[in-house]
Amino acid sequence: MEQKNHRTGLTDAQVLESRKKYGENILTPPEKEPLWKLFLEKFEDPIIRILLIAAFLSLGIAIVEHITKGVGHYSETIGIFCAIFLATGVAFWFELDANKKFDVLNQVNDDDLVMVIRNNNVCQVSKRDVVVGDTVLLEIGNEVPADGELVEAVTMQMDESCLTGEPSIDKTIDPKEFEDGVTYPSNYVLRGTKVINGHGAMVVAKVGDATEFGQVAEKSAEMVEGQTPLNRQLDSLAKFIGVVGMVLAALTFTVLFVKDIFFNESPDAPQYSLGQLGLVGAVIIGAVIALSKVWMPIVYDAFELMGKDKEIPDSIENGGWFKWLGFGVLAFVVLVAIGYAFGVNPLEPTSWVSLDTAGHILQYFMVAVTLVVVAVPEGLPMSVTLSLALSMRRMLKANNLVRKMHACETMGATTVICTDKTGTLTQNQMQVSYTNFYSLHDQKLGDNEISKMIVEHIATNSTAFLDYSDSAKAKALGNPTEGALLLWLHSNNINYLDEREGTKVVEQLPFSTERKYMATIVESNTSAQPRKIMYIKGAPE
Structure with missing residues (x-):
């Protein structure tokens, strides 16, 4: 196994130069549709479409009545248009507000913290601030912030299912262990993949849209959304109303027209050649x-x-x-x-035909159209929109953000949500309360072999780091338990990095749920006669 070397990382000036040359580590969001187009999408609702047809037919009838009789009844037409614009306006406003909140959430994802080495210090920066040339430290559970080449890899396994479909693939920096025929080199890690075993360090080679994840995201920016159950039910209702209304209108017009031709014996009945x-x-x-x-x-x-x-x-x-x-x-x-x-x-x-006869035919057509207009429930879209809008607002108060308003019906019917906790109920700042090292006099570190072995054990058998950016207080990075032990060394004026890099590591077994322990084999410097010692942390079975 290659011996670790402490790297100084980039300086602040190099970070600014790299960011100016290669850009920020953010993915360019897909181009947003203009507001007028988003508003017009509300008219794709099947019920709204039928209402529009009914509104224009009602307007046509009112205009014809105004021309022929001198009086037009526009109240029903105005009422239908008001119902249409009120329903579409409310839906547009609520979904626009939800999209703004989702944009804020997407920006938060770019602010996730990652561990990097800069200015000869291990520190945390947001994912978007990672630049080409940065040395990023990776541990179990970490998501890789950018594409890069591994410079350290200890029994490292990655989940590349988001890019290659491989749920578990080994990573190594030893050319002898490189696998042939793999999609990406064995010493290369990709943005969006996750560390599922081991730990390591990488030097960033590509950021933002230049990463493999960025290129895939650019090509798959088109969103394909399925219909919610409510959409499907309203669509079926609109089809039913349309079919029944059209059939009744056609039958009514046909019956009235045929009756006028063959069965009307009135002397004032129109005659057709x-x-x-x-x-x-x-x-x-x-x-x-x-x-x-x-x-x-x-x-x-x-x-x-x-x-x-x-x-x-x-x-x-x-x-x-x-x-x-x-x-x-x-x-x-x-x-x-x-x-x-x-x-x-x-x-x-x-x-x-004469004008009087044409008036009769037009009257039959108006009767048929009236059946279609009456068959459409003008208040249905408004009632559905208002109920969904109120549900959307109520779910928002319960910290449930819904992007599409029609999805409220599906989300509101959810009875059980299975989720993992994303934080802790405490401050997540573990500290060593007291020690109980056997053979250590008064539990104070000294210049004896026992003290040196304890320091070597804590510093070496650990994947955590300390951030010394704040001169007043060191901050633990990585595993909270291991970080607490390093802080304990720091409180005893011991630099863990000097001990860690001054020890020759022979082999290391990272913690895993199967082993339930972590072990590091080193050549001990605490004895005059060099020998291999295994430091174990955990509960080996």
Whole structure:
């Protein structure tokens, strides 16, 4: 095993120069969508879409009534639009506020502390402050802050599942033990991977977006979100309303129109010639084709509700509105040309129905549209949005932050949350209360062999460090228990680094849950005759 050497690390000037040259150790966040686009996304809700159609149809009816009768009823139209903008506005505001809080949480992740060697001292810096050339100390449980080459590795194993899928891979600095065919060199560690066994030190080679993790994050920045149960239920409800409303509207218009042609014996009943019916049919067929993007998805929804999987053709789903409008006009022109071939001249006013007859047909259409408008529950989106918004605010008070408002229904139904504690109930500043070393007179360290062996044991058989940045008080870094022992040496005016680097380490076994102890084999300097001694800490079985 290679002997450890104390490294001085970078100076403050070198840190600034490296950061200026290679940048900060942060991942560039994906480009945010503009606010207007986020607001328009609220209108993708299926119920909101149906309400929009109903609102515009209601507006059209009110305008026609105003033209024909001189009086238009716009109150229902205004009410529907108010319900739409109130529901979308509340949803937009709450989700925007939640996104701001999530951005703050993501920044906190870059402020996690890591151990580095700088200015000939072991200290802690935030992950974002790590620069190329830094010497980073790694222990069990640590997440690697950047890509770099190992300069120390003691029985080190890494979890690289986030990049390569390997849950456990050995790392070493001995070229004889390098593995062939691995994705990354055996002496190289990557940002985002975790130390699951052993400990070591690395020299940072890449930071930020230049790391492998950064490149993967850049390529996978697109977020794919599934629908919540509430979204699926509202989607099914919207499809049901759309199918039923469209079917009833079509049946109502057809029945009224057919009754007006064949079964209306009133002397004031409109009379239709064959040519007039043909031109009316051409107008209706052209309008049906032009509005294919509206009614065709409803037909496919009907198949889905009946349990038959039918996918909407791309030509309909992705086709533009102007494209289908052009198809509708083309169909109307073709049908008129066919009628002209049979003697129906569309340029003659008598070939078309009279204004009174057209008013009857328009009235039938308005009755059919009214059925669609009445079938849509205007208050449903508002009631759903308000209940979700209140749930979102209530969960926020309980320190549960939800990004998407519709996820409140799923999160609120959670009964058990399994999580691991992220801190401690105490100050996490362990100290040695008292010692009970056998053969040590008055429990005070001296210049005898027992005292030297105790100092060598504590300093060598440890992976913790002390931060001397604050001249008034040393700070323990790493394992709290091992740090407390090093602080005890410090209180006795003993520099643990001098003892640690002055001892030749033969082999070291880091602590593991399987062994339940840590052991370090050294060539002892406490005896005139050099010999190998094993220092054990823990409870060996």
